[in-house]
Structures are given as structure tokens and as C-alpha cells.
Amino acid sequence: MITIAIDAMGGDHGIKITVPAALLVLQKWENVKLILVGDEVALKQELSSRGALSHPRITIHHAAEVVEMDEAPAKALRGKKQSSMRLAINLVKDGVAGACVSAGNTGALMATAHYVLKTIPGIDRPAIIRSLPTLVENKNVIVLDLGASSDSSPENLYQFAVMGSVLASAHYNIEKPKVALLNIGVEEIKGNELVKAADKLFLQSQSFEYVGYVEGDAIFQGDVDVVVCDGFVGNVALKAMEGVIKLTLFYAKKAFMKNLFNKIAALIARPALKTLAATIDPGRHNGASLIGLKGIVIKSHGGANESAFTNAIYEAMLEVEKNVPQKIGEKVGLLLRDEHPTS
Amino acid sequence: MITIAIDAMGGDHGIKITVPAALLVLQKWENVKLILVGDEVALKQELSSRGALSHPRITIHHAAEVVEMDEAPAKALRGKKQSSMRLAINLVKDGVAGACVSAGNTGALMATAHYVLKTIPGIDRPAIIRSLPTLVENKNVIVLDLGASSDSSPENLYQFAVMGSVLASAHYNIEKPKVALLNIGVEEIKGNELVKAADKLFLQSQSFEYVGYVEGDAIFQGDVDVVVCDGFVGNVALKAMEGVIKLTLFYAKKAFMKNLFNKIAALIARPALKTLAATIDPGRHNGASLIGLKGIVIKSHGGANESAFTNAIYEAMLEVEKNVPQKIGEKVGLLLRDEHPTS
Numbered sequence: 001m002i003t004i005a006i007d008a009m010g011g012d013h014g015i016k017i018t019v020p021a022a023l024l025v026l027q028k029w030e031n032v033k034l035i036l037v038g039d040e041v042a043l044k045q046e047l048s049s050r051g052a053l054s055h056p057r058i059t060i061h062h063a064a065e066v067v068e069m070d071e072a073p074a075k076a077l078r079g080k081k082q083s084s085m086r087l088a089i090n091l092v093k094d095g096v097a098g099a100c101v102s103a104g105n106t107g108a109l110m111a112t113a114h115y116v117l118k119t120i121p122g123i124d125r126p127a128i129i130r131s132l133p134t135l136v137e138n139k140n141v142i143v144l145d146l147g148a149s150s151d152s153s154p155e156n157l158y159q160f161a162v163m164g165s166v167l168a169s170a171h172y173n174i175e176k177p178k179v180a181l182l183n184i185g186v187e188e189i190k191g192n193e194l195v196k197a198a199d200k201l202f203l204q205s206q207s208f209e210y211v212g213y214v215e216g217d218a219i220f221q222g223d224v225d226v227v228v229c230d231g232f233v234g235n236v237a238l239k240a241m242e243g244v245i246k247l248t249l250f251y252a253k254k255a256f257m258k259n260l261f262n263k264i265a266a267l268i269a270r271p272a273l274k275t276l277a278a279t280i281d282p283g284r285h286n287g288a289s290l291i292g293l294k295g296i297v298i299k300s301h302g303g304a305n306e307s308a309f310t311n312a313i314y315e316a317m318l319e320v321e322k323n324v325p326q327k328i329g330e331k332v333g334l335l336l337r338d339e340h341p342t343s
Numbered sequence: 344m345i346t347i348a349i350d351a352m353g354g355d356h357g358i359k360i361t362v363p364a365a366l367l368v369l370q371k372w373e374n375v376k377l378i379l380v381g382d383e384v385a386l387k388q389e390l391s392s393r394g395a396l397s398h399p400r401i402t403i404h405h406a407a408e409v410v411e412m413d414e415a416p417a418k419a420l421r422g423k424k425q426s427s428m429r430l431a432i433n434l435v436k437d438g439v440a441g442a443c444v445s446a447g448n449t450g451a452l453m454a455t456a457h458y459v460l461k462t463i464p465g466i467d468r469p470a471i472i473r474s475l476p477t478l479v480e481n482k483n484v485i486v487l488d489l490g491a492s493s494d495s496s497p498e499n500l501y502q503f504a505v506m507g508s509v510l511a512s513a514h515y516n517i518e519k520p521k522v523a524l525l526n527i528g529v530e531e532i533k534g535n536e537l538v539k540a541a542d543k544l545f546l547q548s549q550s551f552e553y554v555g556y557v558e559g560d561a562i563f564q565g566d567v568d569v570v571v572c573d574g575f576v577g578n579v580a581l582k583a584m585e586g587v588i589k590l591t592l593f594y595a596k597k598a599f600m601k602n603l604f605n606k607i608a609a610l611i612a613r614p615a616l617k618t619l620a621a622t623i624d625p626g627r628h629n630g631a632s633l634i635g636l637k638g639i640v641i642k643s644h645g646g647a648n649e650s651a652f653t654n655a656i657y658e659a660m661l662e663v664e665k666n667v668p669q670k671i672g673e674k675v676g677l678l679l680r681d682e683h684p685t686s
Binding site: 072107133134135147150151182183184185187191192193215216217218219220221229231232233235236237238239240241242243244245246247248250251256261262264265266268269270271 | 415450476477478490493494525526527528530534535536558559560561562563564572574575576578579580581582583584585586587588589590591593594599604605607608609611612613614
């Protein structure tokens with residue numbers, strides 16, 4: 001039986017999304033117990049209104065405070081020791097839960113998880129990692145760091161590569177995942193000082209198959225399993241992608257509203273368009289991991305809907321089932337000690 | 344009368360695209376003359392086959408060499424002094440043409456244009472700049488640097504901001520364009536060392552309205568006129584966007600091919616989908632400027648089709664018409680001398 005702690009108050013919609021998503025998870029999977037961390041009265045009321053007040057696999061863990069979405073991470077860390085986010089992370093630290101899931105303030109979640117759980121020995125900094133779809137069916141690519149930190153060193157990128165390759169192995173059962181460095185060209189002379197120095201380190205690696213540089217558009221090609229970049233670059237790229245998808249959907253709507261014929265066409269095409277939206281919807285790939293910590297923390301998108309938050313919980317279950325924390329801990333520690341000194 | 348030099352051999356398709364695009368431009372606009380730079384025999388043959396051998400507004404300028412798409416920039420610069428690319432740029436330097444357009448090797452074009460034309464006094468490095476669509480109708484946003492260099496200094500970013508704001512003024516008749524810095528958050532404490540230092544410089548500027556940080560997804564929001572970033576970040580983000588659009592179109596095709604009903608729906612929806620594709624098609628926004636040089640150089644996408652290459656030529660005409668080189672030269676020089684020492 002897997003136990004997941006849920007920051008029930010987190011996200012743009014709080015318990016209105018986290019509670020129904022939790023119930024959906026319990027209905028879908030038999031082997032999971034959920035601890036809802038948040039305001040006890042509000043949670044009981046919400047569960048009761050859904051006829052699930054005494055669900056045998058739900059526990060409520062009261063939290064008196066909530067981290068606001070725009071609260072400064074340092075302020076949340078110091079000042080909100082009874083927040084639903086903090087207490088959910090504490091449950092992971094204490095071994096009560098195998099993982100926690102939050103749709104709350106990313107910065108606060110990073111800072112708190114880092115402070116409470118600490119990094120795995122051999123890892124200097126945690127990273128935000130997630131998988132993205134590719135042009136190859138059923139093949140995803142894992143990308144990190146997506147903004148846990150900026151101004152990485154070559155050694156940081158090397159550690160990211162090791163972590164990414166361990167996660168790719170665990171997720172996709174690939175023995176030697178192909179790892180690439182994100183760059184602005186594939187030739188040796190291209191790139192900034194950081195990637196050129198990281199390239200030299202990567203070339204020495206025994207623990208993953210380093211395939212060299214990839215450019216931004218090749219992330220989705222499906223040729224590689226892991227793409228490594230600095231958190232600043234990764235965060236900008238990820239958000240630019242989200243922006244482009246929003247732009248595309250906006251213009252799609254406009255194209256279909258242009259005249260009566262197009263409106264009728266839109267009605268007829270709706271099922272196909274829905275399939276498309278579901279495929280490229282970020283919600284389908286919701287659930288970024290904070291990797292490099294001594295515990296599993298999954299970050300859901302703040303605006304996640306019920307189904308997207310369900311995916312984030314499922315990602316947490318998967319990482320618990322696959323023993324990702326231990327595996328990463330052991331492998332990363334060993335690999336880094338064997339291969340390369342940490343910075 | 345505007346004269347544009349065209350690197351007729353450049354791009355993935357060479358004269359098969361550049362010649363018909365040139366003829367389309369001449370047909371559309373009366374006030375332009377084109378110099379086709381490339382292999383004389385091949386060009387005459389191509390023009391002849393299109394019944395345009397003696398077009399009064401076409402001149403052929405013979406070039407014995409071609410820069411290959413994958414040739415190292417330094418090698419092209421040193422070894423291909425008779426290339427169509429080099430000779431087209433020379434025509435700009437010599438004042439024979441007001442601008443040149445190439446779909447060739449980006450690195451070689453940058454290196455050659457930089458070497459031949461030199462930067463405007465007060466500008467340390469040229470930048471690649473282009474406009475992108477936004478969520479606001481008929482409002483574009485200008486983004487730079489998209490990869491002319493990597494490892495920028497805060498002073499480089501400041502110069503990019505000045506150039507971008509001058510171009511936005513010229514293109515969109517905005518008196519004080521709103522300039523933003525690309526970052527991974529909008530709070531003051533966010534970002535890497537580079538953007539934090541650049542932010543301090545930008546806050547001192549009198550020459551443009553600095554509106555602070557924007558995140559990757561806000562590029563398309565339509566709130567700002569110019570977005571400034573380091574060339575490494577800009578290039579990765581731009582290519583990631585291209586990758587996402589490709590991914591979206593791929594899944595759209597799959598969604599519409601899923602079953603007979605969807606295939607019929609696709610047929611009916613085709614006009615609306617075509618409108619959409621035309622709007623988000625990178626070809627529609629084809630034509631990046633190499634800005635900061637003492638002459639106009641427009642880079643077309645290597646894989647540009649006829650209509651996209653036509654757009655690139657039109658961009659060159661526009662910059663010549665608006666006297667962008669002089670305007671930028673004067674304004675940038677003055678602004679930088681008044682406001683801030685160059686690095």
C-alpha cells in the first residue's frame with residue numbers, strides 16, 4: 001500500500017480541485033492511501049458534500065496555515081511552519097508518506113522541500129524535472145533543470161545528467177539512457193562557456209550514454225531520453241513552449257469563428273480537436289518532480305484541473321512504486337563518487 | 344527605387360526558391376530592383392525557364408562559389424571570398440544595394456556580415472532580431488538576441504534594448520516602446536546574475552520605457568514591444584517554440600487521421616485549419632534582421648518556401664524604406680554615448 005501526502009490547500013483552486021482529484025485516484029487505484037493535509041473543517045465539509053467523509057483510505061491531517069501563491073519563498077519557509085505544504089513535506093521526511101504532491105507556490109515548495117528533506121549526498125542542488133511528449137509515439141523525453149536554480153556550474157549540469165538518466169531508467173526501463181546537452185548548435189565550437197565546459201565533463205561519463213548537443217527544436221525529436229540544461233534556460237524554454245501552445249489555441253479558435261462555414265466545420269471537427277487538445281495539453285503531462293532530494297516531491301501546475309492533478313498524484317505513486325528515491329540516492333551517490341568529484 | 348541584393352544560392356533549395364520569390368516580389372512591388380547574386384549560367388537558365396531572362400528590374404551578379412549550409416563559419420569567411428553570400432554583402436557595403444537577403448548558413452552569414460559591414464559605433468555585438476505574433480491582433484513583439492552570440496554582458500543586453508527599441512519605433516511608429524527583460528520570474532529577487540545586473544542598467548535608461556521582467560510565456564501576451572535576452576537563451580527558446588509548433592501540427596494530423604469520421608471532419612475543417620496554419624506558420628514571420636551592423640542584412644529561414652522568402656525580401660525593403668540603418672546608427676550612437684559607457 002502506497003501512502004501519498006497531498007497539500008490539499010495548494011494551487012489556484014485548493015480543495016475544489018485537490019479533493020475530487022484525490023477521490024478519483026482512490027477510485028482508480030486500490031493500492032493507495034491518501035493523507036489530505038489542510039484545514040480540517042473545510043476538508044471535512046468538502047468530503048462530506050461528496051459523500052466521502054469516512055473513506056477508509058483517506059486521512060485528514062490538519063494544517064492551520066496556507067502558503068499563498070505569491071508569497072516570497074523565504075517568508076513561507078520561515079513564517080509558515082504549520083502550512084499544509086510544510087506539513088505534507090514533513091510527512092515524507094518522517095516516513096509517514098512515501099511522497100507528497102502540491103500545486104502550491106513553486107518557489108516556496110522548492111525552498112521548503114530543500115530545507116526539510118535535504119539533498120542526496122553527492123548532489124549540490126535539486127532540479128525540477130518533467131517529461132514532455134515527442135514526435136515518436138509513446139516516447140517521452142525527460143528535461144531538467146526547469147528552474148530550480150539559475151547560474152549552474154558544469155558540475156551541477158553533470159549531476160543533473162546523472163539524475164535524469166537514473167529517472168529515465170526507472171520510468172522507461174532503458175538501461176543506458178541517451179543524454180544530450182541543450183545548446184544553440186550541434187557543432188563542437190557552438191555554445192556558451194557553461195555548455196562547453198559541461199560537454200568536456202559529460203564526455204568522461206561512464207554512467208550514461210552522452211550523445212552530445214541538441215538544439216531547442218530537437219527536444220521533441222524523440223532521439224534522446226534526457227535533455228540537460230541550466231535552470232534559467234530550461235524555465236524560459238518551457239514557458240515559451242506553453243506560451244506558443246496558448247497562442248496556437250487562440251488562433252485556432254479565431255480561425256474557426258471566422259465565419260458561419262468555419263463555425264459549422266468546428267462543430268464537426270470537435271472530436272478530433274478534443275483529441276488534439278488532450279494530447280498537447282500540459283495537464284496530460286502534469287507533475288514535475290523535484291529531483292535530488294531525499295524524498296519524493298511532485299509539483300503540479302498551479303492551475304491544474306481535476307484530471308491534471310490526478311496525473312500529478314499518479315506520478316508520485318509511480319515514483320514510490322519504482323523506489324525512485326532509494327534508487328536515485330544509491331546510484332547517484334555511487335556514480336558521482338566513482339566518476340567525478342562534486343563541486 | 345530600392346535595390347536589394349539576394350544571395351540566390353543560399354538556403355536548402357537555392358535558386359528553385361529564391362528566383363520565383365524574386366519574381367513574385369517584382370510583380371507585387373513596382374519600386375524595387377533586385378540583384379540576384381549567384382552562378383550566372385544557372386540563374387540565366389532558371390530565369391529563362393520562367394520567361395523572365397530580360398526582366399528590366401533584375402540584374403545578375405555572378406558568384407563562383409557557394410557557402411554550404413553546414414560549412415564552418417570561420418572557414419566560409421576565410422575561404423569563400425567569391426561566394427554568393429559574401430558578394431551580396433559586399434554590394435551592401437559598397438552602397439550598390441540597400442540591403443541583402445540570404446537563406447544561407449546562419450553562422451557564416453553572421454560572421455561574414457559582421458566582418459564586412461562592421462558594427463555601428465557604440466555597439467559591441469550585432470544581434471539577431473525578429474518579430475513574433477502575440478495574443479493581441481495586429482500586434483507583434485520584437486525579440487533579441489536570438490543567437491548572434493552567447494555569453495552576453497549586462498552592457499550587451501543594454502545595447503540590445505536600445506537597438507530593439509529603435510527598431511520597434513521604426514516598424515510600429517511607437518514613440519517609447521515598452522522594453523522587457525526575459526527572466527524566470529517577475530519578482531526582483533528572481534533570475535541569474537546576468538539579468539539582475541542588466542535590470543540595474545535598464546532602470547537607468549531614459550531612451551526606452553523599461554517595464555521590468557517578463558517570463559517565457561508572457562512574450563506572446565502583447566503587453567510589451569521588445570523582449571531582450573542573451574543569445575543563448577533566445578535561440579533555445581525560439582527553437583523550442585518551433586519544435587512545439589511542429590509537435591502540435593504532427594498531433595493535429597494524427598488526430599484528424601484517427602478514423603473515417605475525423606478524416607471527413609478534417610476535409611470540412613480544412614479552410615479554417617489553413618487560416619490557422621498561415622497565422623502560426625514561421626514562414627509568415629520569416630525574415631530575421633542582423634541588427635547592429637552598418638548595413639541591412641536579412642536572414643531567411645533555410646527551409647523557407649517561396650512565400651516565406653518573399654516575406655524576407657519585403658522585410659529588407661521595409662528596413663530600407665524606413666532608413667533603419669541610418670536611424671539606428673544615429674540614435675544608438677547618441678543614446679549610448681549620452682546614457683551609458685559601452686563595455
